[in-house]
Each structure stands twice: as structure tokens, then as C-alpha cells.
Amino acid sequence: MTEVRALLASATERLTRAEVPSAANDAQLLLAHAWDISVGELQRRRLLGDEPPEPVERRLVDLLEQRAMRVPLQHLTGMAPFRGIELRVGPGVFVPRPETELLVDLVLAEVGDRPEAQVVDLCTGSGAIALAIKHEAPSATVDAVELDPMAHAWAARNAELLGLDVQVLQGPAESALPGREGTLDVVVSNPPYIPVGMVPIDPEVRDHDPEVALYGGSEDGLRIPLDVARRAHALLQPGGLLVMEHADSQGNSLPAALDHAGWSHVVDHLDLAGRPRAVTARRPG
Numbered sequence: 001m002t003e004v005r006a007l008l009a010s011a012t013e014r015l016t017r018a019e020v021p022s023a024a025n026d027a028q029l030l031l032a033h034a035w036d037i038s039v040g041e042l043q044r045r046r047l048l049g050d051e052p053p054e055p056v057e058r059r060l061v062d063l064l065e066q067r068a069m070r071v072p073l074q075h076l077t078g079m080a081p082f083r084g085i086e087l088r089v090g091p092g093v094f095v096p097r098p099e100t101e102l103l104v105d106l107v108l109a110e111v112g113d114r115p116e117a118q119v120v121d122l123c124t125g126s127g128a129i130a131l132a133i134k135h136e137a138p139s140a141t142v143d144a145v146e147l148d149p150m151a152h153a154w155a156a157r158n159a160e161l162l163g164l165d166v167q168v169l170q171g172p173a174e175s176a177l178p179g180r181e182g183t184l185d186v187v188v189s190n191p192p193y194i195p196v197g198m199v200p201i202d203p204e205v206r207d208h209d210p211e212v213a214l215y216g217g218s219e220d221g222l223r224i225p226l227d228v229a230r231r232a233h234a235l236l237q238p239g240g241l242l243v244m245e246h247a248d249s250q251g252n253s254l255p256a257a258l259d260h261a262g263w264s265h266v267v268d269h270l271d272l273a274g275r276p277r278a279v280t281a282r283r284p285g
């Protein structure tokens with residue numbers, strides 16, 4: 001048996017050799033997962049010089065082998081933290097990213113003083129955005145729409161496990177919520193937006209995020225985002241807000257396209273790393 005400190009050092013070294021980014025962080029999370037304890041408890045046991053039991057060490061070795069092959073950390077732990085909630089994720093669903101948390105801030109700034117706000121998250125994936133909004137603004141009515149049946153199942157399961165009253169619908173965003181045209185306060189979306197032909201470098205993304213979650217359907221990656229924006233325009237009431245994520249390379253092109261399509265108050269927003277990440281725009285009126 002090996003002390004936690006030494007085990008973490010060799011796990012970090014194993015992941016570093018495999019060029020896993022944030023190797024030390026991943027080693028810690030994987031050992032905590034293998035031991036079925038929190039990271040806080042792991043740190044306590046490290047300070048006490050504890051030694052994990054043999055089966056935990058074996059589980060860790062197996063997890064490290066998979067992580068070294070660049071299986072996403074979140075697929076191995078089965079969880080992805082997003083703002084104040086933990087989402088179940090795995091094969092068949094896009095892993096929510098920290099930079100997407102910005103969209104929730106932008107939505108909350110809009111619905112904060114409107115207790116009856118009607119919000120929809122188009123292209124919901126795991127349900128991350130919709131569920132975080134419902135968690136932080138419980139009096140808002142939040143719906144979520146997802147095309148892919150597997151991703152839809154993850155989102156529905158997350159809503160149920162988190163006990164959050166969000167209606168998760170399956171179908172194309174482009175024709176979402178028939179009959180609710182002109183009624184919504186906010187439409188939020190993190191659609192697929194990677195330019196077709198631009199294959200992501202990270203194996204975690206390239207090999208494990210579903211293709212339907214990544215590619216925006218045209219050379220500039222904006223076909224699907226603009227189709228989703230068109231539906232958002234129809235669903236919003238006059239003055240209603242669209243909040244949409246985009247690639248950092250689309251900080252000019254997407255706002256310009258929305259301007260051109262007749263949206264007003266088009267504003268682009270930077271993420272915490274200072275990169276263009278999301279656009280907001282209002283339906284005129």
C-alpha cells in the first residue's frame with residue numbers, strides 16, 4: 001500500500017507523460033473518485049499520511065490508464081460541475097465547459113427582477129444552462145430543447161436527479177415550442193458552432209464530444225447558430241433577449257450577422273479569460 005501523497009505524485013507523473021493538461025488536478029479527482037470520497041476528504045487523508053486500500057489503488061490505475069488515453073475526466077467520474085450544480089455526463093453528451101457559465105450570468109441579469117420570466121435553452125445538451133438557471137432563478141419558467149436522443153436522455157435524467165422543474169423536450173431547435181411564438185423573455189443557446197473542417201486539437205473533444213454537438217454546419221460555423229437565432233427571434237416577445245455562445249473567432253462575425261438579420265442592442269461579451277464568447281441581442285419592439 002502507498003501513502004496518498006506518493007500515490008498522487010506517481011499518478012500526476014503518469015498523466016503528465018500522457019500530456020494530459022492539469023495532470024495534478026485530474027490525479028486528485030480520480031483518486032477521490034476511486035476512493036468514493038470528496039477532494040476535501042482526500043486532502044485530509046493526505047495530511048494524515050493515510051494509505052488507500054488495495055482495491056482503491058487498483059481502481060485508480062485503471063482510471064489513470066483511461067485518462068492517459070485522453071478519455072475525458074468527466075466521463076471517468078461521471079460528473080461535470082457547472083455553476084452550483086453537478087451534472088451527470090458520459091458518452092453521447094457534450095461535457096459542459098466553464099466558459100459557458102457566462103451565459104447563465106447574462107440570463108440572470110435579465111430575469112433577476114422578473115419573477116415570472118419565460119426562458120428556453122435551445123440545444124441544451126446535458127441540460128447545463130437550463131438547469132443552472134432554474135437552480136438560481138427558481139421562479140422562472142424554464143424549458144430546454146435538444147435534438148439528439150442520447151443527449152436528451154442525459155438532460156432529462158439530470159433534471160430528475162437534481163429535482164429541478166425544467167421541461168426537457170426533444171426535437172430541432174429550429175422549430176422549437178410551436179404555439180409559443182412572441183411569448184418568451186429570454187432564449188439562451190450554446191449551439192454547435194465549430195466551422196466544418198476545423199477538427200478540434202484536444203482528443204477529449206475530437207474523440208468524445210458528439211459531432212452533432214460540435215460542428216455549426218457551414219465553413220464559418222454559423223449556419224446552425226443563425227438558424228437557432230431565427231427561431232429565437234420568432235419565440236421572443238418584442239424587447240426579449242437572445243443570449244448565444246460562439247467561438248472566440250466569431251466575436252465579430254456573429255454579432256454582424258445578427259445586426260444584419262434585424263436584431264437590436266447587439267453586444268458581444270468576453271469570458272473570464274478575456275476572449276469573445278457570447279453575444280446578446282434584443283428582438284426589436
Ligand SMILES: C[S@@+](CC[C@H](N)C(=O)[O-])C[C@H]1O[C@@H](n2cnc3c(N)ncnc32)[C@H](O)[C@@H]1O
Pocket residue numbers: 094095096097100122123124125126127128129145146147148151171172173174189190191192193212213214224
Ligand atoms: C455545444 S453543445 C452545448 C450543450 C449545452 N448547451 C452546454 O452548453 O453544455 C450543442 C448541443 O446542441 C445539440 N444540437 C445540435 N443541433 C441541434 C438542433 N438543430 N436543435 C437542437 N439541438 C441541437 C447537440 O446535440 C448538443 O447537445
